[in-house]
Amino acid sequence: xxxxxxxMILIISGPSGSGKxxxxxxxxxxxxxxxxxxxxxxxxxxxxxxxxxxxxxxSREEFEKHIRNNDFxxxxxxxxxxxxxxxxxxFDRVEKGIDVVLDIDVQGALQIKKKFGSDPEWLRSxxxxxxxxxxxxxxxxxxRGRGTDAEASILKxxxxxxxxxxxxxxxxxxxxxxxxxxxxxxxxxxxxxxxLRSARFKEAPFHEK
Amino acid sequence: xxxxxxxMILIISGPSGSGKxxxxxxxxxxxxxxxxxxxxxxxxxxxxxxxxxxxxxxSREEFEKHIRNNDFxxxxxxxxxxxxxxxxxxFDRVEKGIDVVLDIDVQGALQIKKKFGSDPEWLRSxxxxxxxxxxxxxxxxxxRGRGTDAEASILKxxxxxxxxxxxxxxxxxxxxxxxxxxxxxxxxxxxxxxxLRSARFKEAPFHEK
Numbered sequence: 001x002x003x004x005x006x007x008m009i010l011i012i013s014g015p016s017g018s019g020k021x022x023x024x025x026x027x028x029x030x031x032x033x034x035x036x037x038x039x040x041x042x043x044x045x046x047x048x049x050x051x052x053x054x055x056x057x058x059s060r061e062e063f064e065k066h067i068r069n070n071d072f073x074x075x076x077x078x079x080x081x082x083x084x085x086x087x088x089x090x091f092d093r094v095e096k097g098i099d100v101v102l103d104i105d106v107q108g109a110l111q112i113k114k115k116f117g118s119d120p121e122w123l124r125s126x127x128x129x130x131x132x133x134x135x136x137x138x139x140x141x142x143x144r145g146r147g148t149d150a151e152a153s154i155l156k157x158x159x160x161x162x163x164x165x166x167x168x169x170x171x172x173x174x175x176x177x178x179x180x181x182x183x184x185x186x187x188x189x190x191x192x193x194x195x196l197r198s199a200r201f202k203e204a205p206f207h208e209k
Numbered sequence: 210x211x212x213x214x215x216x217m218i219l220i221i222s223g224p225s226g227s228g229k230x231x232x233x234x235x236x237x238x239x240x241x242x243x244x245x246x247x248x249x250x251x252x253x254x255x256x257x258x259x260x261x262x263x264x265x266x267x268s269r270e271e272f273e274k275h276i277r278n279n280d281f282x283x284x285x286x287x288x289x290x291x292x293x294x295x296x297x298x299x300f301d302r303v304e305k306g307i308d309v310v311l312d313i314d315v316q317g318a319l320q321i322k323k324k325f326g327s328d329p330e331w332l333r334s335x336x337x338x339x340x341x342x343x344x345x346x347x348x349x350x351x352x353r354g355r356g357t358d359a360e361a362s363i364l365k366x367x368x369x370x371x372x373x374x375x376x377x378x379x380x381x382x383x384x385x386x387x388x389x390x391x392x393x394x395x396x397x398x399x400x401x402x403x404x405l406r407s408a409r410f411k412e413a414p415f416h417e418k
Contacts, residue, residue, distance in 0.1 A: 001343065001385070130407065134210065135416035165415070174407045176210070176415050186405060193402040196395060198339065198383045206374070206385050207344035 003205040007094040014131030015161030017142040037089040043081035074111040130171035134178040212414040216303040223340030224370030226351040246298040252290035283320040339380035343387040
């Protein structure tokens with residue numbers, strides 16, 4: 001029996017070096033009915049990035065029009081570029097029972113929590129996971145391990161990641177990614193469990209006869 | 210790294226015929242750090258039941274003294290016998306990080322939700338799972354399948370189970386026990402996931418150096 005249900009809005013944050021991207025991409029391979037919310041940005045596409053897949057690439061004018069129209073769930077300006085999540089990316093899908101993943105930073109997550117954290121409809125939908133590296137030492141090792149970045153860039157990302165890690169307890173669940181397979185199992189378990197939240201079932205998930 | 214944490218208070222309810230007892234006993238085999246709260250009752254021990262293991266068997270006088278002392282988290286009188294959960298069974302263990310399972314009926318669960326549902330310390334600890342059979346038809350089949358009970362007793366339990374099933378959405382999670390292995394996996398996933406709730410960690414679960 002497949003019971004109609006509301007989707008969840010699943011915020012996943014994790015600093016640079018947490019392994020969040022790897023974990024998320026495996027999660028999408030494993031689960032159906034789970035979709036990324038594609039963020040908007042005013043920064044230029046990099047490398048292979050495709051409009052509408054990796055980001056919605058917007059001009060500053062377009063982005064600011066959305067701000068004025070109150071179209072964003074959250075948005076922020078980082079290093080001179082806007083980033084934001086459109087309501088239209090989320091609400092229709094949640095209504096249809098699709099689980100929408102918001103891969104956003106701590107700043108965006110806190111903004112959502114503050115704006116919508118006490119709204120009953122959001123409370124029904126909103127879930128959040130923080131992915132952390134096991135230690136600052138390991139974090140630094142991972143950031144240096146990439147071997148491609150300038151020292152100044154590494155130090156900046158390290159400081160930023162540590163700062164984000166202080167917000168771990170603003171999230172409902174925390175996964176410490178020490179071992180990738182274990183962390184992957186934890187993430188799968190969370191998704192499966194959150195699909196059993198009774199608040200999101202539109203009717204009883206058993207036959208009433 | 211093992212981070213000190215508060216235990217959870219996990220209410221598990223499921224009507225007669227849901228398979229709750231089988232699921233719970235397997236859960237205790239699988240997880241350590243998970244303990245049953247032993248209920249008190251004034252009914253006489255049956256068969257192999259042991260005092261302090263299956264129940265704390267109390268006299269009516271002893272039970273009523275605990276009521277007057279406000280020692281119970283919840284209690285009820287059912288068919289002329291008292292049943293109840295002592296605070297002392299729960300709180301010390303939660304503080305020590307032990308997860309305490311309350312195998313109680315819907316009436317008791319609703320009582321706890323009403324009494325403590327908005328208390329911040331309880332909110333941090335309280336989790337609840339409802340286990341349901343896949344349909345009323347299957348429920349009846351299971352209750353009759355035991356083959357030992359009188360018709361009147363079967364009909365009474367069937368009516369009671371159906372009544373309990375209307376309260377499924379008072380619980381945070383619901384498991385529909387259609388297939389035992391699948392239900393078992395769902396229950397394990399819920400326990401593992403609830404152990405990742407950041408609210409219950411007493412400090413950051415990663416090394417801050």
